[in-house]
Amino acid sequence: MMRFRWTAWKALPPAEQDAAIAEAAALVAGMQHSAVYSLLGHKGDLMFVHFRRSFEELNQAEIALAKLRLSDFLEPTSSYLSMVELGLYDSTLDLYEGLAKREIAPYSAEWKQEVEAQLVRQRQAMAPRLWPAIPDRKYICFYPMDRRRGESVNWYRVPMAERKRMMHEHGMIGRRYADEVKQIITASIGFDDWEWGVDLFAEDPLVFKKLIYEMRFDEVSALYALFGTFYVGLRLQAAELGSLLKT
Amino acid sequence: MMRFRWTAWKALPPAEQDAAIAEAAALVAGMQHSAVYSLLGHKGDLMFVHFRRSFEELNQAEIALAKLRLSDFLEPTSSYLSMVELGLYDSTLDLYEGLAKREIAPYSAEWKQEVEAQLVRQRQAMAPRLWPAIPDRKYICFYPMDRRRGESVNWYRVPMAERKRMMHEHGMIGRRYADEVKQIITASIGFDDWEWGVDLFAEDPLVFKKLIYEMRFDEVSALYALFGTFYVGLRLQAAELGSLLKT
Amino acid sequence: MMRFRWTAWKALPPAEQDAAIAEAAALVAGMQHSAVYSLLGHKGDLMFVHFRRSFEELNQAEIALAKLRLSDFLEPTSSYLSMVELGLYDSTLDLYEGLAKREIAPYSAEWKQEVEAQLVRQRQAMAPRLWPAIPDRKYICFYPMDRRRGESVNWYRVPMAERKRMMHEHGMIGRRYADEVKQIITASIGFDDWEWGVDLFAEDPLVFKKLIYEMRFDEVSALYALFGTFYVGLRLQAAELGSLLKT
Amino acid sequence: MMRFRWTAWKALPPAEQDAAIAEAAALVAGMQHSAVYSLLGHKGDLMFVHFRRSFEELNQAEIALAKLRLSDFLEPTSSYLSMVELGLYDSTLDLYEGLAKREIAPYSAEWKQEVEAQLVRQRQAMAPRLWPAIPDRKYICFYPMDRRRGESVNWYRVPMAERKRMMHEHGMIGRRYADEVKQIITASIGFDDWEWGVDLFAEDPLVFKKLIYEMRFDEVSALYALFGTFYVGLRLQAAELGSLLKT
């Protein structure tokens, strides 16, 4: 998320403004799996979303942006680093139970081989979902979240079958909204300050509220969800940067 | 909320100050459902309140302001994004009970159709309240709030009938103050960092304290309300910007 | 609270420094019920305290200060907005009990009339205490505080008679220090981010520690008091601004 | 604690750098009971420690520093205001018990007189410890702390004899480290945002970790201690300022 230094920008001669916009628009237009949003409120003016296959490519995107002339007028206010996550509670629990029935000891060489093999199969099957295109919707809502680790209410002490059941019920709500909201869930344990990042994409922002409000009452969210900062933005096509920024 | 850069502003020649004030006053005067307040304390100097029918119109208002000459002297310190909310506990619970009596399964196609239809009817009936004019009172008080989601005291685990009862009692206090305070309650789940935003408008600011102090003891507030930052401001007419800012 | 921009200030020619000091000293000297303090530590260099009869007058004081030449070198770091509060637990409980004995229903027209009438009588009787002069002591200590609203320990769920008893015991400690410390308690529910603001004035700052340390063990403070940031300052007469700031 | 503005400083002509260093070194060298430390990490570059007999003298030290030419390159990042504290649990409890045996009512005129007299005797006896010289050790470690006031674990609800016992055990650990670490405990209730400030001085910083780690398991620390920010610095003699800052 970036704040735009309007005051310094306005002092730039129009021709230099035009050149900076053109350079930035060309870079953004040429970036696959990237998008720009006009943020609402004081948390920033522009939000850049980059889906990349590696952190190295992500770092390159970040540096390419920093070298833009336009970036002289952009001040980073926030960011979030995470990886697209597949909800694998169902298949993982099935696998664990299958391995247990076959009396394969957890963390034995055979057990690890089977778990890794399933993960590889899943990642291959779901490769397009692991590196998705940016959904083509007018609005974005992003927020990070944690599972609660309280002194008495602690997600990480709940048996896996219980967690699976709650996640399943939670997923049912999301599925009811599938037409209206495209969700991309990302994992950030080890990468950023919250455990998960949630990206929602919709044509009508009212649906963000409806979905999240309804979810707030389901068991897993009511008991175990903690939420960070919410960001809401409107999609900007590269070609629209000019009309936003020209004064 | 914006801080005013007095030092830079004072360095501006009087004619340029006049032009910047005139431009800003014209924009604000021409904006329907917008108002400006002079904030008390260090949290900001000016607060702009915009009620709009869509986030897109809100974004346009924000950008139009940013392009003003006066904005070269305004630094955003905070903001809040939310939607006007109708308190529908009563009618929603009635509807749910009616549907249950008719043995319509929750989330079935028929159930969803009836719920959506009622929502549409209510939104039509209450359209003017969903996009209100800014109440014409001298003082504003704004603060965001959450319903508590503690490890043992958790609003989202309370049965709906209980919540309805507590909200009803809570509403009775507000109603006793209806002549003195105009309340506009907005929902921000999915939009900003708290769940609700409360705007109070009054001629005498003492009534903000009386109302909120009394409410602090009612059951739902005492047990379940968490409060964010409070902002208090005095209404500024567009034509008064000049007398505020001229040095 | 204001930080003083020493570096920029030192770059000002001595004659301009003198003029800025003279203008500021004249404004402050002419303000009744206002005082300036030299703050200790990094939380600010100067603290301005203004007691005013309305928020509008307070806002005018704030803007008059902002327009000073000296304010080009002052950066707001904090502030607190509140109203002087009278401790009325005793008389309020007596009144409520009297009304109950006379079988007047709470919130009935008659009940509200009696409560309001008593409030008006009290405010008239205590008018000088509601708009006090700034006590003429060398040191100030200011801090905001809340009554705890925890999941199990919650002031707003304690019966009024219990609260009255605890507040009475609490008040006894304050009374024992009355000669050494002048206390002005202000209420900020609905105005700022904590519920109360406490101003202590003394000739010897050691007494701030003695009073607050002793109070920390009384029941109401030990169980229910939460404290914000503490500010300690030395009174500056308007005429002393020059010796503080001249380099 | 101060951040040093290296970039602006480097732009200063060498002769002006020399003059600024000489002026600052002379002031610091002439200040009794003051010391400068080079801080590790981003929390600041220099830490100034001033022990003074009154807040007024402390304020004068602060302002004298602010008026230095070198201070144009110093930006305050933090500070802590407190008074040297004597651990008087033992003698206070003995006194209280003695007064109780003599049937002198708490807070009676006689009781207050005896308590105040003992305090005066102790302060006289310990005057050098109340206004100590800065220990001449290579490293400093400073941190503020609180006694916990939780909903169920609350220091201020523990009987005095229990507190005395725990403090005594706590003190025994400190005494075992007395050769390696010089401790100066200061009280800041009523002065700053934590209740206590701890200054440790040692030749080998490893001992800070050993002492504090061992203490973390003793009863009073494990249950009741809450810690703020830690600052670690290396002592700088006034004459060493030049070699630190010259580029």
Added chain:
Amino acid sequence: MMRFRWTAWKALPPAEQDAAIAEAAALVAGMQHSAVYSLLGHKGDLMFVHFRRSFEELNQAEIALAKLRLSDFLEPTSSYLSMVELGLYDSTLDLYEGLAKREIAPYSAEWKQEVEAQLVRQRQAMAPRLWPAIPDRKYICFYPMDRRRGESVNWYRVPMAERKRMMHEHGMIGRRYADEVKQIITASIGFDDWEWGVDLFAEDPLVFKKLIYEMRFDEVSALYALFGTFYVGLRLQAAELGSLLKT
């Protein structure tokens, strides 16, 4: 961690950029046990990691960097100060039990001598691990952490044998990842604001998530671990600074 001031940097003539890069690259290349990383996200652009044998050497590294021309464009955003820690639960508990069997009283002169002697033996045996080279992996992940000191769940009240058992189980997970992740655990009690600092080094950053996610469910982490800010960076060789920064 440092933010890079791109805007000011870009204004520097290319020859001065080259000279600044060459000077910085030479310093970094000449520093043993130091490394530079390109950070992902807004928390900083560059992370410098320095392993040193003393805080004095660390302070010298910090000051040498500050005096670089390149540092005019680097703004510190964060830092962490800690010492490499050896996990000595096993040997310490064995030693304590051995001393207890020999009826040597805890903290007696003999007891302290034996404990100190074992510590010295261990530090000698493990000297290379106490002052390690920076692992030569592409990615780094750093985060600080605490052991929980809650009102009911408190690590520092758990018997040592229990802690040893949990730490052993925790260590088994780390060992399973030993090929993929090099871990360096550092202790910061008494040095910085968290109790521990964790550095992970890997060729594939996905393994950071796998390791930390799996650990989050083990008993000691699930119940007692609290996590601070996460930083993820890509290793930069000194010679690569130019290609990163040249515009």
